[in-house]
Amino acid sequence: MPTDLRVSNISKIYPGCIANDKVSLQFKSGKIYALLGENGAGKSTLVKILSGVISPDNGEVFLNEKSLKLNSPLDAKKNKIGMVFQHFNLFETLSVFENLSIDTNEDNKNLRVKINDILKKYNFSIDLDIPVLNLSAGQKQKVEIIRCLLRNPKVLIMDEPTSVLTEQETDELFISLKKFCDEGILIIYITHKLKEVLSLCDEVAVMRKGKVVSVSQTGDEKIETLANKMVGQKLAKIKKKNNNLKNKVEIFKVKHLNFFSNDPFETNLENINFSVKKGECLGIAGISGNGQNELFQILSGEIITSNTSIIFRNKEIAQLNPKQRREYLMAFSPEDRISQAAVPELKIYENVALNNFKSSNFFEKGLVNEKKIKEHSKKILTDFSVNTDNVELKSQFLSGGNLQKLILGRELITAPELLICYNPTWGLDVGAINYIHETLLKINDQEKSTILISTDTEELLKLSDRIAVIYKGKLSRIMPSEEVTPEKLGVLMGGGSIDKN
Amino acid sequence: MIKIEKRNDVPTTLYFLTPFIAIFLTIIGGGIIFYFLGFNPIEALKFFFVTPISNLYGFSELLLKATPLCLIAIGLSFCFKSNNWNIGAEGQLTFGAIVGGGVALLFYDQEGFYILPTIIIAGALGGMFFALIPAVLKTYFNTNEILVSLMLVYVSKLLLDYLVVGPWSNPEGFNFPETRQFSNSARMPLLFEGLRIHAGIFLALLAVMLSWFVLYKTYLGFQIKVSGLSLKTAKYAGFKGKTMILVVFMISGACAGLAGVGEITGPIGQLHRMISPDYGFTAIIVAFLGRLNPFGIIFASLIVALTYLGAETAQIFLQIPKYTGQVFQGMILFFLLASDYLLFFKIKILSLKKNDLRH
Numbered sequence: 001m002p003t004d005l006r007v008s009n010i011s012k013i014y015p016g017c018i019a020n021d022k023v024s025l026q027f028k029s030g031k032i033y034a035l036l037g038e039n040g041a042g043k044s045t046l047v048k049i050l051s052g053v054i055s056p057d058n059g060e061v062f063l064n065e066k067s068l069k070l071n072s073p074l075d076a077k078k079n080k081i082g083m084v085f086q087h088f089n090l091f092e093t094l095s096v097f098e099n100l101s102i103d104t105n106e107d108n109k110n111l112r113v114k115i116n117d118i119l120k121k122y123n124f125s126i127d128l129d130i131p132v133l134n135l136s137a138g139q140k141q142k143v144e145i146i147r148c149l150l151r152n153p154k155v156l157i158m159d160e161p162t163s164v165l166t167e168q169e170t171d172e173l174f175i176s177l178k179k180f181c182d183e184g185i186l187i188i189y190i191t192h193k194l195k196e197v198l199s200l201c202d203e204v205a206v207m208r209k210g211k212v213v214s215v216s217q218t219g220d221e222k223i224e225t226l227a228n229k230m231v232g233q234k235l236a237k238i239k240k241k242n243n244n245l246k247n248k249v250e251i252f253k254v255k256h257l258n259f260f261s262n263d264p265f266e267t268n269l270e271n272i273n274f275s276v277k278k279g280e281c282l283g284i285a286g287i288s289g290n291g292q293n294e295l296f297q298i299l300s301g302e303i304i305t306s307n308t309s310i311i312f313r314n315k316e317i318a319q320l321n322p323k324q325r326r327e328y329l330m331a332f333s334p335e336d337r338i339s340q341a342a343v344p345e346l347k348i349y350e351n352v353a354l355n356n357f358k359s360s361n362f363f364e365k366g367l368v369n370e371k372k373i374k375e376h377s378k379k380i381l382t383d384f385s386v387n388t389d390n391v392e393l394k395s396q397f398l399s400g401g402n403l404q405k406l407i408l409g410r411e412l413i414t415a416p417e418l419l420i421c422y423n424p425t426w427g428l429d430v431g432a433i434n435y436i437h438e439t440l441l442k443i444n445d446q447e448k449s450t451i452l453i454s455t456d457t458e459e460l461l462k463l464s465d466r467i468a469v470i471y472k473g474k475l476s477r478i479m480p481s482e483e484v485t486p487e488k489l490g491v492l493m494g495g496g497s498i499d500k501n
Numbered sequence: 502m503i504k505i506e507k508r509n510d511v512p513t514t515l516y517f518l519t520p521f522i523a524i525f526l527t528i529i530g531g532g533i534i535f536y537f538l539g540f541n542p543i544e545a546l547k548f549f550f551v552t553p554i555s556n557l558y559g560f561s562e563l564l565l566k567a568t569p570l571c572l573i574a575i576g577l578s579f580c581f582k583s584n585n586w587n588i589g590a591e592g593q594l595t596f597g598a599i600v601g602g603g604v605a606l607l608f609y610d611q612e613g614f615y616i617l618p619t620i621i622i623a624g625a626l627g628g629m630f631f632a633l634i635p636a637v638l639k640t641y642f643n644t645n646e647i648l649v650s651l652m653l654v655y656v657s658k659l660l661l662d663y664l665v666v667g668p669w670s671n672p673e674g675f676n677f678p679e680t681r682q683f684s685n686s687a688r689m690p691l692l693f694e695g696l697r698i699h700a701g702i703f704l705a706l707l708a709v710m711l712s713w714f715v716l717y718k719t720y721l722g723f724q725i726k727v728s729g730l731s732l733k734t735a736k737y738a739g740f741k742g743k744t745m746i747l748v749v750f751m752i753s754g755a756c757a758g759l760a761g762v763g764e765i766t767g768p769i770g771q772l773h774r775m776i777s778p779d780y781g782f783t784a785i786i787v788a789f790l791g792r793l794n795p796f797g798i799i800f801a802s803l804i805v806a807l808t809y810l811g812a813e814t815a816q817i818f819l820q821i822p823k824y825t826g827q828v829f830q831g832m833i834l835f836f837l838l839a840s841d842y843l844l845f846f847k848i849k850i851l852s853l854k855k856n857d858l859r860h
Contacts, residue, residue, distance in 0.1 A: 323739025363720035
């Protein structure tokens with residue numbers, strides 16, 4: 001029997017923001033639907049309503065013309081609506097099979113037969129008896145999908161499923177999704193990646209500021225048209241201009257970087273060597289969890305390793321802490337902007353004071369020079385177009401984009417010679433991403449260098465002069481960005497090799 | 502079904518109001534306990550909270566008891582604000598009193614203006630040294646400072662016991678477990694004739710002023726604040742974490758040591774086994790009731806000091822044990838933690854209708 005899912009006039013209002021404004025959409029089985037929108041466009045709210053996590057203030061959900069009451073995720077499951085979230089809900093230390101057996105009533109024997117049928121049918125290769133922590137992100141996602149399939153879903157909702165996958169894993173996922181679709185499962189695919197919409201989906205609904213702004217066949221759309229609908233304004237295209245780096249001096253050089261940890265949740269780093277030239281952006285690609293965290297912390301001085309040599313502007317800095325490294329004009333923008341780069345409970349000017357370099361005079365003779373810090377903060381707020389001028393505001397009230405602008409501003413206003421950033425645009429909307437990309441390009445124009453550790457290949461290709469891939473704590477060959485393609489990166493990020501010999 | 506969520510923003514006014522709510526609830530709770538013990542709750546509460554401070558002498562006693570509480574809590578606030586859990590202030594107080602008392606005994610038959618300052622400095626250094634033990638073990642050997650500081654309390658208490666029974670006991674004291682009386686030069690000057698309140702209160706007030714200045718106006722205070730909110734950020738900013746741990750423990754220990762010296766050179770005048778009715782532990786409640794804020798701590802130390810006095814009055818007038826004071830202190834902490842929980846988290850009750858469970 002074909003499935004017909006309809007949402008009618010759904011509204012959800014949060015204090016100060018309309019997350020869903022009279023959203024009406026219709027989905028029919030046999031097609032893959034894309035739900036496209038920026039962060040905060042309302043797509044997550046809508047799928048949370050469909051999966052019973054939150055209930056709407058107004059409006060109804062109909063499945064085959066029957067009105068559904070979705071008060072909890074359990075209700076969604078009962079009505080055969082399955083959902084795979086962006087962040088996996090798996091117990092890392094339990095085996096795959098144990099994870100799958102948690103929310104079923106079936107006895108283990110039957111369940112194993114069922115799971116094996118699914119594995120065979122869709123050509124998944126997963127060992128059921130190893131702990132989940134040994135799986136790659138793509139495999140973990142498959143476990144989540146199997147969990148949904150065990151319930152014979154009519155509707156399968158995928159929330160930004162490719163953000164943690166390699167190119168290969170993405171291709172595999174798309175093949176599976178198409179298979180599900182052929183078998184009559186209705187698929188709703190949430191994303192903000194335009195290419196995926198065009199290559200995978202049949203129909204696309206674009207949301208902006210809580211409203212559905214367009215529903216169309218993907219065949220009638222192009223990347224540019226979708227981008228315009230999603231953002232609502234013409235995007236200023238930024239392009240990497242080719243820097244001639246041949247005659248530039250090396251400013252930063254890492255030799256024999258090794259890191260060994262007893263913590264199973266940390267990645268060991270093995271013999272990492274690289275150098276950065278003046279005005280250059282070195283991109284370090286990789287899927288998260290391959291050692292980027294550890295690498296960032298060693299480069300910033302939060303972790304001090306023995307026997308590593310880090311030369312910066314002809315000085316050995318490997319044993320210096322972050323504050324001392326800042327004095328040599330390095331700056332750092334960590335991935336975790338909410339709880340590491342800034343403290344949400346602190347006011348903006350207090351967060352600015354965290355980057356306390358000597359010439360700032362923020363703390364003269366050990367005393368707080370509040371006036372100076374505040375003046376400096378005001379300058380950051382205007383120079384980096386943060387949308388507030390109140391330095392007394394607690395930074396928890398800044399949106400992700402504005403917080404990141406504040407942090408980058410704080411790091412850059414000291415005119416550092418080298419900025420090391422890790423996923424600087426993670427979770428931001430297109431407007432903020434563009435701003436930050438422009439800022440990063442500007443630094444290179446001013447002959448300052450950057451090391452960009454990122455999991456976003458598009459970003460790396462756009463900003464880097466040379467790119468290397470980190471995989472399981474090892475760094476690949478460093479390649480000029482002209483010879484790098486997304487496919488090549490994907491192969492390296494997934495642990496493959498591109499050098500044929 | 503019940504769901505607990507973190508509140509995103511807690512209004513500052515409410516944050517400073519909850520201690521009052523906790524005190525109010527403690528009074529109600531105390532009334533209920535008195536009722537079940539067979540007393541008229543209003544009368545009993547009056548004996549507990551009003552009678553003790555209804556005359557000048559009572560008021561002086563209140564300040565006398567609040568002084569060590571305030572001093573210790575000020576020191577603890579440095580530790581607690583930076584995520585260092587020093588639970589052993591009682592031990593640091595005792596050790597400070599031992600060192601300070603030792604100096605006082607050296608001068609037992611001498612007079613001189615220099616004696617009291619020497620004792621005070623010795624006491625502060627003693628407390629500081631004793632607090633450094635858990636701090637050094639934490640920074641260099643990764644031990645847990647809660648356990649170490651707590652266990653050291655018993656070390657110093659037993660050491661005091663040994664000293665007052667053995668080598669330091671009063672040769673003319675008929676084997677009572679106590680030392681000689683200190684000389685007059687080794688005693689805190691009294692502020693008023695006939696009242697026990699002494700100059701130690703100025704030390705406490707000085708500590709309040711200094712701690713406010715350090716916590717809110719200096720780089721050290723800023724580092725303490727950031728480390729308390731996020732250790733990750735402190736590391737990222739490059740603060741010297743180890744040095745800071747040592748410094749906050751030293752401040753905390755010095756304050757506790759001062760409190761110990763204040764007691765022995767003030768109302769007690771010698772060393773014996775019972776120099777402190779657990780001020781070092783009660784000060785933990787004071788620090789939190791005062792929201793780790795120097796001026797909040799003044800207020801909190803007065804309230805908690807009142808429970809000590811109230812318990813004594815209640816023992817006299819109502820013939821109930823003076824340990825009811827600890828019951829009240831416990832209730833304050835309980836209600837404070839409970840209202841803090843409700844302040845920082847909201848509890849949502851999700852309705853599960855009957856028909857949801859069908860199908």
